[in-house]
Amino acid sequence: MSLEEQQSDEPAELESGVSRGDELADLLGDLVVGREEHMNAPGLVIRPDEVQDALFKLRDEAGFDHLSCVTAQEYEDRYESIYHLTKFDDRTDEVSVVVPTSKDNPVSQSAEPVFRTADWHEREAYDLVGIQYEDHPDLRRILLPETWQGHPLGLDYDQDRPQIATLREHANPLEEDHRAGDSNTMYINIGPHHPATHGVLHVETVVDGEQVVDLESDIGYLHRCEEQMCQQGTYRHQIMPYPDRWDYISAGLLNEWAYARTAEDLADIEVPEYAQIIRTMSAELCRIASHMIALGTFALDVYGDFTAIFMYAMRDREIVQNILEDLTGQRMMFNYFRLGGVVWDLPEPREEFFEKIRDFLDGLPQALEEYHDMITSNEILQARTVGTGVLPPEVAKSYGATGPVARGSGIDYDLRRDDSYGYYDELDWDVVVEDGCDNFSRLLVRMREVEESAKIIQQCVDLLEDWPEDERNIQANVPRTLKPEEDTEIYRAVEGAKGELGIYIRADGTDKPARFKIRSPCFSNLQTLPEMSEGEYIPDMIASLGSLDIVLGEVDR
Amino acid sequence: MSSEQKPFVTDDTQVQTETRDARMAGADDRFNSKLREAFGSSPFILTKFDKFMNWVRGSSMFMLQFGIACCSIEMMHTYAIKHDLDRFAAGVPRASPRQADVIIVPGTIVSKFAPRMKRVYDQMPEPKFVVGMGSCTISGGPFQEGYNVIKGAEEVIPVDIHIPGCPPRPEALIYGIAKLQERIANGESSPVTVKPYELEQFGDLERDEIVDKLAAQIDEDDLVMRYNWADSP
Numbered sequence: 001m002s003l004e005e006q007q008s009d010e011p012a013e014l015e016s017g018v019s020r021g022d023e024l025a026d027l028l029g030d031l032v033v034g035r036e037e038h039m040n041a042p043g044l045v046i047r048p049d050e051v052q053d054a055l056f057k058l059r060d061e062a063g064f065d066h067l068s069c070v071t072a073q074e075y076e077d078r079y080e081s082i083y084h085l086t087k088f089d090d091r092t093d094e095v096s097v098v099v100p101t102s103k104d105n106p107v108s109q110s111a112e113p114v115f116r117t118a119d120w121h122e123r124e125a126y127d128l129v130g131i132q133y134e135d136h137p138d139l140r141r142i143l144l145p146e147t148w149q150g151h152p153l154g155l156d157y158d159q160d161r162p163q164i165a166t167l168r169e170h171a172n173p174l175e176e177d178h179r180a181g182d183s184n185t186m187y188i189n190i191g192p193h194h195p196a197t198h199g200v201l202h203v204e205t206v207v208d209g210e211q212v213v214d215l216e217s218d219i220g221y222l223h224r225c226e227e228q229m230c231q232q233g234t235y236r237h238q239i240m241p242y243p244d245r246w247d248y249i250s251a252g253l254l255n256e257w258a259y260a261r262t263a264e265d266l267a268d269i270e271v272p273e274y275a276q277i278i279r280t281m282s283a284e285l286c287r288i289a290s291h292m293i294a295l296g297t298f299a300l301d302v303y304g305d306f307t308a309i310f311m312y313a314m315r316d317r318e319i320v321q322n323i324l325e326d327l328t329g330q331r332m333m334f335n336y337f338r339l340g341g342v343v344w345d346l347p348e349p350r351e352e353f354f355e356k357i358r359d360f361l362d363g364l365p366q367a368l369e370e371y372h373d374m375i376t377s378n379e380i381l382q383a384r385t386v387g388t389g390v391l392p393p394e395v396a397k398s399y400g401a402t403g404p405v406a407r408g409s410g411i412d413y414d415l416r417r418d419d420s421y422g423y424y425d426e427l428d429w430d431v432v433v434e435d436g437c438d439n440f441s442r443l444l445v446r447m448r449e450v451e452e453s454a455k456i457i458q459q460c461v462d463l464l465e466d467w468p469e470d471e472r473n474i475q476a477n478v479p480r481t482l483k484p485e486e487d488t489e490i491y492r493a494v495e496g497a498k499g500e501l502g503i504y505i506r507a508d509g510t511d512k513p514a515r516f517k518i519r520s521p522c523f524s525n526l527q528t529l530p531e532m533s534e535g536e537y538i539p540d541m542i543a544s545l546g547s548l549d550i551v552l553g554e555v556d557r
Numbered sequence: 558m559s560s561e562q563k564p565f566v567t568d569d570t571q572v573q574t575e576t577r578d579a580r581m582a583g584a585d586d587r588f589n590s591k592l593r594e595a596f597g598s599s600p601f602i603l604t605k606f607d608k609f610m611n612w613v614r615g616s617s618m619f620m621l622q623f624g625i626a627c628c629s630i631e632m633m634h635t636y637a638i639k640h641d642l643d644r645f646a647a648g649v650p651r652a653s654p655r656q657a658d659v660i661i662v663p664g665t666i667v668s669k670f671a672p673r674m675k676r677v678y679d680q681m682p683e684p685k686f687v688v689g690m691g692s693c694t695i696s697g698g699p700f701q702e703g704y705n706v707i708k709g710a711e712e713v714i715p716v717d718i719h720i721p722g723c724p725p726r727p728e729a730l731i732y733g734i735a736k737l738q739e740r741i742a743n744g745e746s747s748p749v750t751v752k753p754y755e756l757e758q759f760g761d762l763e764r765d766e767i768v769d770k771l772a773a774q775i776d777e778d779d780l781v782m783r784y785n786w787a788d789s790p
Contacts, residue, residue: 144705145669147771147781152704159704160787162767167672167756167780192670193677195622195652199629200670221670222626225703232702241699248627293630314637321634332630332724553626 024095027062028054034098039265039490041084041094048101051109052135055083055097059114063087064095065397067115069491069519071504072125074155079106079131083118084491084504084519088397088411091418096491101131110136117400117524124523128153128227143220143556153227184208192221196301196542199552203529203545210537215530219555226557230516235263235482236339239516244333246518247554250289250321251497253282253328256337261421262492262503263339267482272473273423274464275341280423281460282327282336284453285357289320290497291404291446291453294549298443299375301546302384309374316367319360326353339482341475346464354461361461364454371447376440385439389532389544392437399531400524403499404449405548408442410435415495427459439540439547446549481511491519498522498549518557522550607744614658614684615741618734621657621681622650626664628691628724635727647734654680659737661730662716665693665700666707672782675756678714686746688733689716692723699723708789712754715747753789756780 021042025032028044031054036043046054058064064085071082083097101108110133111118122133123142130151133139141148145165150157188205191197200221206214226242233239243255257279264271271279296313303309321331326347328336336343347353375381391401396409406413414431416424432448434441486509493502499521508514525548533541620642624632635642642648651657654677666674678687687710692698694710701708710716717740720733740746760777762768775781 147774148668149767149770157704162765162786163668163784164759164762164767164771164775164781165668165672165784166759166775167676167782168776192673193623193654199624199626200673221667221673222665223667223669223705224626224665224700225705226700228703229700245627245699249630293633311638314634315639318634318639331726332627 020093020095024058024062028057031057036096036098036489038096039488040492041086041096043082043096043098043489045098045100048099048108049134051083051097051099051111052113055085055111055114058085058095058097062095063089064093065089067111067117067121067400068493068500069502069504069517070111070118070121070125071491071515071517072129072131072153073506073515073517074129074153076155078103079108079129081108081122081125081131082489082491082504083111084502088406088413091413091415094491096489106130107132107134109134110139112136115400116395116398117527120523120527127151130154141220143223145220152225185213192218196545198297198545198550201526201545201550201552201555203541205538205541207538210539212533212536212538212541215533215541217526217529219526219552221556222552223556224553227516227518230518231513234511235267235484235513236478236480236511239263239513240337240339241333241335244335245553246520246557247290247496247498247501247522247551248332249293249497249551250317250324250332251286251551252332252334253279253286253324253336254290254494254496255501256334257283257422258492258494258496258501258503260337260339261494262490262505263482265492266484266488266490266505266507267339267478269340269478270476271341272476274467274472275474275476276423277460277463277467278342278346278474279337280427281357281457281464282324282334282342283422284456284460285320285324287453287497288450288457289317289324291450292317292320294446294497295371295375295443298543298546298549299381301542302381309371312367312370312374316364319363323353323356323360326356338475338478340478341473343474345472345474350465354465357457357461361454361458364450368447368450376444376447382440384539384543385443385547386436387438387440388536388540389439389442389547390437391528391532395531396528399528401499401528402524403496403521404442404445405499405525405528407431407433408445408547409437415493415500419493421494423460424456427456429455429459439543442547442549483507483509483511485509493519496521498551498554499525501554520554520557522548522552522554523557526550526555611744612742615738616646618647618686618738618741619656619658620647620650621654621660621677622652623660623677624663625666625670626693628663628693631724631727632661632663632690632730635730640727640731642731642734645731645735645738647738654678655682657681658684659686659688659734660714661688661690662694662710662714663690663724665698666710666713667703667705668707668782668784669705671707671713671754672756672780674710675713675754675782684746686737686741687714687716687718688730688737689719690730690733691725692721695719695721704786707754707784711752712789713752715752717747754782754784756782 032044034045066086069084079101081099086094127141185208190203192200192202202218204216230239243259244252292313296310299309328334393409412433429452484507489506491504493500502519504517505513506515532544689710697706697708700706718733718737759775759779759781
């Protein structure tokens with residue numbers, strides 16, 4: 001049985017016999033100039049100067065309110081931007097809006113007026129591939145230095161050319177000269193080396209007294225070419241180690257699952273049920289580890305020292321990491337999933353392994369009780385987080401926020417349930433939603449999700465324990481070399497620790513992907529920071545940043 | 558203490574002698590450190606002052622709180638409970654480079670970040686030491702072929718200790734730091750040489766094609782780093 005197969009490769013047929021693609025093409029009428037068929041969704045080809053009309057229609061009349069990802073790529077004869085649209089209410093209803101542009105004039109209309117999230121996605125497309133977006137409010141490079149020459153994911157890019165990166169003194173955008181004596185605002189660089197930015201994020205802030213007037217996140221300090229690396233690797237084995245390093249806060253298996261799911265759907269591989277249960281269990285362990293560090297560093301940001309909460313969170317993480325090490329042989333970079341299953345079975349003796357997990361799960365309620373005593377019921381933390389960093393649901397949707405950030409804003413959206421994969425369907429657990437929309441809610445969502453993950457792991461352990469010995473099938477039969485058919489395109493996502501982690505792959509008939517695009521949840525979530533912080537106090541901005549729980553490896557990729 | 562001693566009468570010299578004897582051997586063994594051995598019964602040791610300073614430096618290192626990528630998570634684990642780097646007199650992470658002796662470079666360095674890292678390194682007071690953590694700081698690691706990735710921290714700043722691994726386990730990091738302490742105590746550290754990628758003023762660069770092209774965009778006085786990917790290892 002394979003749950004992956006529930007999302008069929010054929011266009012979804014409605015009762016009347018009209019496919020979803022036809023229906024949407026009818027809705028858009030003359031705007032559609034062609035049709036494509038992607039494995040996950042129908043593709044509608046739109047002229048580059050009518051993008052906004054088409055997207056407005058799809059958003060307002062067909063209800064596609066979630067721009068999950070924007071993929072840009074270069075073909076031999078054209079450039080192409082693909083807008084992967086879906087719905088927060090119904091994740092399986094997807095459509096790809098394909099916008100081809102000519103080689104000599106790669107100008108396409110921006111989708112930014114329709115979906116705010118397109119801002120950064122299009123900047124990235126411009127930066128890496130070289131498509132220009134008309135009407136874009138601020139089309140600059142986003143990941144690479146401003147002085148970079150060429151667009152590295154374009155076809156004719158020469159990687160050996162020298163480059164120059166500047167270390168410029170950053171200027172206050174609100175003033176001519178920020179050293180002037182009579183000004184009221186002050187320009188502050190937070191990062192890229194700063195303890196509160198969780199890595200190498202650079203936040204350019206302009207403050208008036210203690211209030212943030214203007215804020216811009218400058219990313220790209222950890223842009224280590226993940227997409228290029230994946231495009232250079234073969235499907236079967238060479239890509240799998242990289243997902244571990246996107247969201248490196250021990251969410252490795254969740255990321256690996258994103259690639260495994262996409263590639264398995266692409267190559268039509270069925271995963272044995274037993275392997276799915278192992279995947280589900282280990283992925284949820286990763287989620288706990290990841291949320292623990294989110295908790296610890298959030299407390300670190302708000303209280304400001306390496307104190308008890310951070311150490312307690314690390315203590316619980318160590319236990320999870322030990323379990324995962326027993327299973328995978330690695331503390332962080334697991335490389336445990338394979339296409340069609342997992343690499344090896346549970347460690348022997350199995351009873352000992354299960355007991356270790358059970359011990360951890362038994363101790364968890366008490367540990368969480370401790371956290372609640374120290375964190376959520378603490379007046380100082382409440383004063384700092386309740387009502388600060390407010391992110392209304394409409395804004396969150398427009399920015400494509402997902403994961404705990406969306407669920408903390410009352411958006412009931414979780415891919416594990418809405419677009420189910422693995423073994424989640426068969427298990428009994430709940431999606432955690434809080435509607436406070438503030439930093440506190442996001443913290444609470446993570447803490448309660450740990451409980452839900454524990455429930456899932458518990459059930460998986462019970463299932464695995466009783467699994468008949470001769471049916472422990474950990475891997476499907478997968479050919480040594482995978483060569484998906486030419487021009488098959490697929491976009492699939494899973495629920496990572498930070499939100500919707502999607503991957504777009506276009507196959508070109510070889511054993512390596514022609515285009516490998518990563519939709520990182522943190523990239524979209526981080527975009528909401530100005531919405532949450534402008535007009536607020538600086539410390540609240542730090543708390544908001546902590547509550548977003550970004551990881552720069554995934555933001556920059 | 559002798560039980561026959563009368564109460565309320567204290568012989569100062571005797572107490573001192575007894576305490577010293579107790580520390581030297583037997584009863585109170587924890588005082589039998591190397592230092593105590595060196596002292597013997599005399600309160601003096603003979604050493605060179607710079608040797609003493611080296612020993613002090615190695616025994617009290619302030620690390621820079623500096624997270625880049627994956628390795629920084631293992632670095633946090635090394636600072637936190639269970640591994641607790643503080644046991645080895647090298648624990649306290651300082652947020653400001655001006656208060657730090659050692660910078661652990663925990664992750665991949667990309668073109669945009671290298672000038673910033675160089676700036677942070679330059680801000681640290683002398684003497685300063687660098688620990689390169691993980692494969693990325695050795696050669697670029699799994700991302701070596703990336704268009705944006707610097708092929709090792711050594712291209713930008715001098716590195717004293719390389720710790721291989723992706724990421725290295727906390728035990729490995731502790732071992733690396735212990736090795737660094739050993740080196741420092743012996744008065745060794747990497748010579749500061751001119752690195753392939755240096756921060757310099759844009760106006761000082763050789764006028765080639767790319768410099769001409771960027772001349773309109775970059776101020777002459779701006780600090781820049783020029784990368785030559787073709788010549789990188």
